[in-house]
Amino acid sequence: MKAESESVTHTLIHDWLRPDWPAPAHVHALCTTRNGGVSAPPFDSLNLGHHVGDDPAAVRANWAVLQAALDAAAGRPVHLAWLHQVHGTVVQPLDCASVPGRDADACTTTLPGVACTVMAADCLPVLLTNRAGTRVAAAHAGWRGLAAGVLEAALQSFWQETPAGQAPEAINTVASQRGQEILAWLGPCIGPQAFEVGDEVRAAFCAQDPQAARHFQPQGRAGKWLADLAGLARQRLRAQGVTALYGNDGSTPWCTVANASRFxxxxxxxxxxxxxxxxAACIWLGG
Structure with a gap:
């Protein structure tokens, strides 16, 4: 199995995506598409957004579809709590009592039957687990959250204690070793041929890492660039030692803008x- 070369044909139900990655068997994950629900246009049909102007009854019915799919995949009831995403870096720990709607752009749990869930419609959903399958996390990475460090914050939930009394070089070595224990799956997002941004976006990334410049291509107009959001996320993950990267490789089948019938x-x-x-992209532990 080759990291970063996954086809977009692995499905669960309807045409939903299921990560093709070497996660432990008890780690379950999926990403919905726009298909399989009851919403009317322009939200047809599986809209899970509560805040976009869709009929609330249709949104509730669509969440029931997702809930039933998770329960069936797990063979048991799964607790599903969505976030109020604000393009920040807060990571919300989840348990069976977690209520929906808390302000956060990432979530994590070590408990079986609790689904870490993020929503997107051009922003990048990222699902994480460790090779031991003892913790999972999900992150919502728009450009603001990605530049601010939402992926790094989500990774910190896997190694919450910084070694005391160690030099920065030693700490970086430990972080790299810990990164090797993480698997990351990148879901669909706006692709590099569709994501036009201004100078301020490019500057936000290049100020942190000059190598980020390679993920921006001139658009032909002053101050405008085409940005590779998934490429920027892969770069940020590699910088944390995460090399087991799967899913979105920046190709057209992963682009939310280019695939109107699916995303x-x-x-x-x-x-x-x-x-x-x-x-919605969801990841949870079986048990």
Whole structure:
């Protein structure tokens, strides 16, 4: 199995995505598409966004579809709590009593039957587990959260204690070794041929790592660039020692904008159709 070369054809139900990665058998994960629900256009059909203007009854019905799929995959009830995503770096620990709607852009748990869930419609969902399968996490990475360090914050949940009294070089070595224990799956997002950004976005990434410049291509207009969001995320993960990267490789089949029949896209649909739905990426431990 080759990291970073996964096809987008691995499905659970409907045309939903299931990560093709060497996670432990008791680690379960999926990513919905726009298909399989009851919402009317422009939210057709499996919109999971509560805040986008869709009929609340349809959104509840769509969440029931997702809930049933998780329960069936797990063979037991799964606790599902969505986040109020604010493009920040807060990581919310989840347990069986966690309520939905807390402000956070990542979540994590060590408990079986609790689904870490993030939503997106152009932003990048990232699912994480360790090779031992003792913890899982999910992160919502738009450009603001990615630049601010949401992936690094999610990774910190896997190694929460910094070694005391060690030199920075030793700490970096430990971080790299810990990174080797992490598997990351990148879901669909706006692709590098569709994500036009301004100078400020490029500057935010290049100020932290000059190598980020290679993920920005001139657009042909002053101050405008095409950004590779998934490429920037892979770079940030590698910097933390995570090399087992799967899923979105920046190719067209992963682009939310380019695949209107499969993926929601806020940038593609909001101005043209008046709104766009949201997809969900979930990861949980069996038990």
């Amino acid at each position: 929601f896209s806020h940038r593609r649909d909001s101005a043209r159709l008046g709104g766009s739905g949201r997809m």
